Amino acid sequence: MKNKYLPSLVTGFGAAVLVSVPWVRTVGCCIIVPLASLYALMLHIKLNEGEMPIKTSLAILFGLMTGLWAAFFSALFETIITFVIHSNDFVQGLPAMENMLRNSKFVTSFGGLFDQMIKIYHSMANDIRLYGFSPIYTFTVLVGNVIVDSVFGMLGGVLGMTYLNNRSKTVK
Amino acid sequence: MNKNILFRLMLFLLLLLWMAGIIFPVLTASSQLMIFTPFIKKLYTNVCHQQSYKCFSIGGREFLVCSRCFGLYLGALIASFISLFFKLDSKGLFKYFVLSLIFMFTDIFSYNVGLYAYSKYIASVTGIFSGSILFIYILNQIELHLLTLRLSDEK
Numbered sequence: 001m002k003n004k005y006l007p008s009l010v011t012g013f014g015a016a017v018l019v020s021v022p023w024v025r026t027v028g029c030c031i032i033v034p035l036a037s038l039y040a041l042m043l044h045i046k047l048n049e050g051e052m053p054i055k056t057s058l059a060i061l062f063g064l065m066t067g068l069w070a071a072f073f074s075a076l077f078e079t080i081i082t083f084v085i086h087s088n089d090f091v092q093g094l095p096a097m098e099n100m101l102r103n104s105k106f107v108t109s110f111g112g113l114f115d116q117m118i119k120i121y122h123s124m125a126n127d128i129r130l131y132g133f134s135p136i137y138t139f140t141v142l143v144g145n146v147i148v149d150s151v152f153g154m155l156g157g158v159l160g161m162t163y164l165n166n167r168s169k170t171v172k
Numbered sequence: 173m174n175k176n177i178l179f180r181l182m183l184f185l186l187l188l189l190w191m192a193g194i195i196f197p198v199l200t201a202s203s204q205l206m207i208f209t210p211f212i213k214k215l216y217t218n219v220c221h222q223q224s225y226k227c228f229s230i231g232g233r234e235f236l237v238c239s240r241c242f243g244l245y246l247g248a249l250i251a252s253f254i255s256l257f258f259k260l261d262s263k264g265l266f267k268y269f270v271l272s273l274i275f276m277f278t279d280i281f282s283y284n285v286g287l288y289a290y291s292k293y294i295a296s297v298t299g300i301f302s303g304s305i306l307f308i309y310i311l312n313q314i315e316l317h318l319l320t321l322r323l324s325d326e327k
Contacts, residue, residue: 056314097209100209100233117208121210159306159309159310159313162313
């Protein structure tokens with residue numbers, strides 16, 4: 001069965017799993033999603049007997065799809081982990097961040113904006129502590145993941161295409 | 173304006189925006205925008221571990237990525253700026269790219285086994301080297317694709 005979207009779904013899921021592991025994240029950080037895009041292209045060629053050389057548009061599409069799946073699943077995993085442990089790096093880092101913001105010599109010129117934002121941060125942190133879930137926080141995580149992972153996924157797709165095309169030339 | 177130059181200018185501006193995000197706490201130290209730091213920081217957690225002792229800081233305000241990632245993006249930004257004025261060809265760059273990766277992994281291995289303490293400067297230099305070469309590679313591939321599209325349109 002030919003399924004164009006299955007490879008990016010599988011590798012995007014794998015990337016999201018790896019990104020959720022703290023140690024792997026420290027070592028791999030920005031290379032996990034691009035590598036997932038490369039692997040998605042490799043899977044596509046194997047499973048769907050994709051044409052060689054790979055076209056740039058296909059590589060970008062695969063990269064984008066992988067990035068989007070990785071973004072969705074990593075946001076989902078983070079939400080689940082936060083729901084279970086009722087804490088995350090945002091909650092833990094908020095006091096230090098607030099301290100830094102309050103110690104700014106410009107804090108007096110902030111006026112109402114500062115207090116409003118701090119209120120929002122506190123309500124997010126309180127929701128996470130009490131219920132393990134904050135809609136604003138989850139939305140922020142999802143948007144951030146979508147922006148960053150799709151860009152890095154597309155970069156990985158283009159690089160993967162170069163690598164795979166060069167390799168097929170060498171084999172021939 | 174030449175389409176290629178326009179495309180490169182767009183890439184340069186996007187990279188500039190990305191770099192501005194990295195140094196957001198420093199740039200906004202005297203502005204109300206500083207209040208958005210937690211959101212911007214969260215955005216960069218996807219691409220970097222952000223360990224404090226590995227991040228550059230100015231005036232006590234840390235960059236939002238580690239020094240190696242900062243070097244990578246700075247290298248890409250420098251290469252994109254140069255690409256506005258000169259044609260950068262990726263032919264023969266592969267060996268330099270491999271060399272840059274060897275430098276990077278040697279540095280990672282060396283401080284992890286305790287040969288020397290982590291140096292932000294060494295890490296960022298290895299990043300600049302790889303980032304610039306990687307950018308030239310990607311730019312060439314995308315421009316090649318755009319050229320193919322243009323040729324097929326003309327046919």
